[in-house]
């Protein structure tokens with residue numbers, strides 16, 4: 033489905049207090065941008081229209097959230113969804129931020145002091161037409177290695193998708209980047225956990241009869257240098 037050009041998106045996002053313009057200036061200082069900086073920080077990569085993020089963040093005021101997407105065309109809808117859901121619950125929007133950034137360049141956005149505890153990646157583009165496109169996947173080993181520096185030890189990646197190949201490949205990418213898969217299912221809705229929040233794409237694929245695959249992975253400690261060698265084992 034093609035997204036229409038939305039000329040109002042830029043000015044409306046520029047005026048939004050929880051949408052972070054010029055986001056790279058906060059690199060290494062994201063926690064300080066929240067009303068409660070001591071709270072855990074979770075990211076959603078490819079947040080799209082924000083159906084998931086708005087419901088998740090409003091359910092958990094004790095956690096701070098950042099939703100990242102590359103295009104204002106969806107971020108404007110995420111902004112409006114967050115405003116609507118928080119207004120319905122009578123909550124102040126003080127634990128969620130959105131921003132536009134290319135996740136393939138995420139080291140320019142986040143740094144070690146940001147200490148992210150969890151990443152959600154939902155229905156990222158599978159890029160499965162040609163093998164050399166796969167490296168653009170948000171769960172590709174190359175990408176996972178870019179996330180490691182700003183994650184705390186034992187941080188988690190929560191991943192959902194419809195695509196069988198992407199799911200199988202992600203099960204391979206994770207250990208290559210030093211993550212251990214601790215839980216997985218190939219049909220999340222067969223016995224849907226109470227914590228699950230269906231995303232826009234999850235709802236769409238479910239209506240098409242395609243099961244949602246899901247996993248949780250934990251980041252392991254980096255390899256320890258062998259004494260005297262200075263090189264990783």
Ligand SMILES: C[S@@+](CC[C@H](N)C(=O)[O-])C[C@H]1O[C@@H](n2cnc3c(N)ncnc32)[C@H](O)[C@@H]1O
Nearest residue numbers: 078079080101102134135136154155231232233
């Ligand atoms: C298929 S949509 C899924 C949206 C939502 N997570 C859902 O489940 O409904 C993928 C989203 O990831 C975003 N995206 C893809 N590659 C990206 C990148 N390199 N940087 C930032 N966002 C990206 C797209 O703009 C799009 O909104």
